[in-house]
Amino acid sequence: MAGPKGKKQQKRGVDFKKIKRKIGKKLPPAKNATNTEIKSKAIILPEQSVASEKAGLAVNKRGLTLKELLQQTSHYSSKVRKEALLGIKDLFEKYPEELRLHKYAVIEKLRERIGDDDRVAQKTLHELFKSAIDAGCQEDNQELFVSLVMPYIFNAMTHLAIDVRLMAFKYLELVIQYHPPSFFLYAEKILQNFEDILRRNQFYLEDKKKLETALAGLEHCFSLLPCNKREVSSLENNDAGQRILHAFEPDLPAKSAGCSVIIPKLKDLVPVLVNCFQDFIPEVQMGSLLDKQSFDCMLSILHSINLAVKFFFYMTDEGKLESRPSQEGLDVTMLTISMTLLKKLLVLFPLNMTNQLSEKDDVEYFGLNTELTEIFLYLSKWICPPAILLGKVLEFLENSLLRKVCPDTRIGKAWEKREKREKREKLGRSGRSGRSGRREKREKREKQEKQKKQEKQEKHLISLLPFVPKLVSQVPDDWKSRLLQAFTKAFKDCNHECPLKLACLSIMEEMLVPRQDVLYLDPSVPEILDFQIAWIRELPMLLILMGDKNPSCSQVVLHLLLRVGQRSLMNSSFAWEYDNVQFSLQPFFSNQNDGNISYGPFVKLPRDSQELSLCCLFYFSHLDSLLLKSIADCCLCPHLEHHVLFRIIEVLHSSYKSGHIQIADHISFLITLLSSFSVFPGTSDKKEIYPVIESDVNISKESDVIILNRKALKSLTRIVQSCLSEMGDNSLVFLMLEKVILEQMLQIPPLDNVCAMLRMLITLDSKATIISQQAFISLGNILPWYLIDIVHCTAEEDKKVSGSICSSACCYYLTPCFVLFDKSHELLNVVLKTLRSWITKSSLACLTPDQTRYTTEISSRVDAVVSLLQLMHKDDKIWQIISSFKAEIDCILESIIVLQSSKEISMTIEERHMVQCALGRLRTLHSGMQSV
Structure with missing residues (x-):
């Protein structure tokens, strides 16, 4: 009990005084504590420095090596692991060789972190893992x-x-x-x-x-x-x-x-x-x-x-694996899967696309319905689908081809609002230029979105095209016509540069050409034949439209055209239509407009595409002259490779031997090549008209093209000679050629072309002289100019003019004339008389502008005539023949003497000296002729 209120409690004594101390404060040492502190100086050894240990090693920004970083990837702290992975990434970016040298060690260590639960660490690890796998999988192991x-x-x-x-x-x-x-x-x-x-x-x-x-x-x-x-x-x-x-x-x-x-x-x-x-x-x-x-x-x-069903489909239809289950077991498995898909998945088809959806949603739903359609068409092998579902699928396929499922434009509320907004912007009172710029950006963005949408839609549509041939062969006649019409429209409407065009061409080939004895469409049915003809007519126009910008697509078209041509040999319905293709195919090779030739895509296409197009020519039952003319113009293109030119002649000659080309058209084609082939393509100077003769050694880099072109013309001449010799009786062919060749040579073509045509004549006139009297007269006017051309080119060689004749090459150009002179001495006499007439003053008035191509100076003509006689003197056989015409040589000599002493003709000192030298050379030849 407590005491009375007024009485104070008695104070008790305190044994120990309690000291309040702050938490965390260190207690002072005891008074009798012993100091154990040891003081010493640091010992620094340079060889124990960490920096020296890493000298020469690859380190990251923090100075850590790959080994240290890999060890830190196992640290318990996610932050340390993340920093280690980032350090490894930095190290590999700075030293890529480290990854190549230590990829195995990196993989062995990083694989332990695949189960890491830190997101940042996982993302960094995935990037490292990708780079390491990429480096490792480039090798064989x-x-x-x-x-x-x-x-x-x-x-x-x-x-x-x-x-x-x-x-x-x-x-x-x-x-x-x-x-x-x-x-x-x-x-x-x-x-x-x-x-x-x-x-x-x-x-x-x-x-x-x-x-x-x-x-x-x-x-x-x-x-x-x-x-x-x-x-x-x-x-x-x-x-x-x-x-x-x-x-x-x-x-x-x-x-x-x-x-x-x-x-x-x-x-x-x-x-x-x-x-x-x-x-x-x-x-x-x-x-x-x-x-x-x-x-x-x-x-x-x-x-x-869809991929799983496709795998089952090909496993049961075409797969051949010894380890796979029996055919019956696969069919039972697929029947079970098919029923599941039919009851739970295909009954939802089609997923409705309502008007409230945007264009983007339409494309997404179109992709879903496309996948459902493809699954349904694969499963139709194991199940008999309900007629209602089949009708929905066919209607969806038809609308997809007609672009009705997902149209390019939609008129809805959003579209109307945009139109109203654009009208307001046009009528705005201020900031017109700013709004115009925004409108252009918006239109550009909308155009890009529309293009992406269309590409996505076409990608889905391509997956459905392979089913069209089989469906068309199985569905009723009314659906057959609807599907073919929709397919034809899709093929014509799509851009020639898009993948859908290639896909349509592939499907078209299956419906035009039987594959593995499977005929999807019978051309004997008139309605089906109409569609097939429409497809064939599109091919040449598509080929010209694509040009040379899309070689892969052009190759597909050419391949299909070739397959159609091969089938036309067995199908009369295709044969007539395929022959008509050549009229649309002319611009593919070349086209003439007001005398100007524009070369078609054939010239610039790759070699394999050119070969396909040439093979297509062989299957025309009759090659029209217009197409041959177009091909001939293409052959003369300076950009056409020479081996392609020779291949064209080979194919056309094979067509001629098969009866596909008339002999007159074939001869005209060959003569056109020889008479118009240009040794100097693409230039307009005098060298293009009068090319020079090739030397055995290249004179300069500028003459490389000249020499290559001239070699091509020589090879072309040999090929044409070979073709002519295989065309039948030489005398009959010569009668057909003679008039045409003489007409071409009278137009004064270049030297090489005249030589080629002369060689063509002597090839057919090899056994006996069958040249007509009219040809005699024409050759008498042509050969003197041809021979003088050779002389002038030889003179240029002495002046070291690039691309001119060397004396050793004259034989190639003189041989055709010598052969003709040997067979007809009268022709040689005509030539000598013509040369003599050129020396007289009266003949100058008879020269045409083409004939005065080198010079009209009398001294130059005298020098050229004497030089020609010197060249002919080198051939013993020809000089013996000329010796029989000693009177003509005497007349030439007398004409020069008269010219030299004539006071009516004014000549400079240099010209008189030239005439004097020529006279001396001719007297030397004349004295030798007398000794003979």
């Missing part, structure tokens, strides 16, 4: 890299964190991208993990991006599945999986399990994909606008199902 990382990827696929599991699929996609055979080595595990991640669909209900990541990897794997006979056979023969080094991973499979494991896994995986797709259907049926990720996921699911 790609399988070693795969064997090092695949166990860690599979381990990450079973991680509790969903983000780590999804990231593992990204690593898997990266490995398969650089080494596709790895998918077949681990197909069972890979597909099982995809099935597990897709069955637990709760992770993508909130974040569809995660589902998109998984589906992208699955789609990539499915794209590797063989879908034709060649790919199936290559899969069976592929031994890539047998070369894996197992020193690191002894539990890996020794070889690819093939399709025997893939088939049952696909059977389980396809229904899972269908269930994933059905989760999006409620939003579609409610008409709500879907975001881009939803569209991408739906399209990826359908595309994966």
Whole structure:
């Protein structure tokens, strides 16, 4: 009990005084504490410096080596791991050689972090992993890299964190991208993990991006599945999986399990994909606008199902694998899958595209419906689809070809608002230029978006085209006509530069030319033949429209045209139409407009395309003269390679021997080449008209083109001579050639062309002289000028003029004249008389402008005549013949003497000296003639 209130409590004594101390304050040492502190000086040894140990080693910005950075990737702190990965990235960018030298060590260390749960570290690791795999897979031991990382990827696929599991699929996609055979080595595990991640669909209900990541990897794997006979056979023969080094991973499979494991896994995986797709259907049926990720996921699911179905289709139809299940087992499997897809997926077709949707959404829905259509057409092999569903598919295909499903423009509220806004901008009172600039940018942006939309639509449409031939052969007649009409319109309307044009050409070939004894369209049906004729008529116009800007597409057109020509030999309906193609094909070679020649695409196309176009010529039953003229003009193009010219002659000569070219047209073609071939293409100086003769040694670089062209003309002359000798009786051919050749030579063509035509004459006149009297007169007027041309070119050689005659080459040009003189001495007499007449003054008035091409000075003509006689003197046989015409030589000598003493003709001292020298040379020849 407490005491009375007024009584104070008695104070008690204190044994120890309590001291309040602050928390964290260090206690002072005891008074009797011993000081144990030791003081010493630091010892610095230079050889123990860390900097000296790293001298010569590659380090990153923080001065760490690759070994130190790799060790830090295993640190418990995510920040340290992230910094280490960034340091490795920096090191590899600065020293790329480090990655090449240590790629195995890098892979072995980095693979441990595949299951890292830090997002930033994972992103950096993925970039490093990509660069390391890229460097490693460039070599032969790609399988070693795969064997090092695949166990860690599979381990990450079973991680509790969903983000780590999804990231593992990204690593898997990266490995398969650089080494596709790895998918077949681990197909069972890979597909099982995809099935597990897709069955637990709760992770993508909130974040569809995660589902998109998984589906992208699955789609990539499915794209590797063989879908034709060649790919199936290559899969069976592929031994890539047998070369894996197992020193690191002894539990890996020794070889690819093939399709025997893939088939049952696909059977389980396809229904899972269908269930994933059905989760999006409620939003579609409610008409709500879907975001881009939803569209991408739906399209990826359908595309994966489509790839799986396509794999089953070709496995049962064309695949030949010993390890695969029996045909009956595959059919049962596909029947089960088909019924599942029909009940749960195809009944949704078509996914409605309402008017409230934007143009972009229309394209997305069009892509989804395209995938559904393709799946349905593949499955029609195992199931008999309902008539209503078949009608919807055919209608969708028709509208797709006609571009009615996803039109290029849409008139809706948004479009009307934009038009009103543009009108207001036009009527604005201020800032007109600024609004105009914004409008131009908007129009440019809209144009680009429209182009992307169209390209995307065409890409989806291309996947449906391969089904057109088979559908047309199976559907009723009314649908047959509708599909063909829609296909024809799609082919004509699409741009010639887009991939859709190439795809249409490929499908067109199947419907024009039977493939593997499969005839999709019978041309005996008039309605079908009309469509086929319309396609054939488009080919030459398309070929000319493309020009030389798209060689690959031109090659496809030419190949199809060739196949049609080959079939025309067996089909009279095609033969007449194919012959008419040549009239549209003329501008492809060349075209004349007001005398000006414009060369077609043939000249600039690659060699293989040129060969295809020449092969097409052989299958015309009759080559028209207009087409031959167009080809002849093309042959004379200076840019045409010479071996192509020779190939053209070879093909046309074969056509002539097969009866496809008339003899008159063929002869006219050959003469045109010889008479118009230019040794100096592309120039307009005197050398182009009077080319010079080739020497055995190149005089200068400027003469290289001259020599090459002249060699080509010589080769052309030999080829034409060979063709003429195979055309029948030489005397009859000569009668046809004589008049045409003489007409060409009377036009005073270049020296090389005259020589070529003369050689053509002597080829046919080899046994006996069959030259007519009229030809005699013409040759008497032509040969003197031809011989003087040779003399003038020889004189230029003495002056070292580039590209002129050397004396040793004159024989090639003089030989045709000598052959004619040997057969007809009278012709030689006419030539000598003509030469004598040129020396007299009275003959100057008779010279035409073409004949005065070198000079009209009498001294030069005298020198040329004497030089010609000197050249003829070098040939013993010809000089013996000339000796029989001693009187003509005497007349020439007397004419020169008279000219020299004449006072009516005014000549300079140099000219008189030239005449005097010529007279001395001729007297020497004359004295030798008397001794003979």
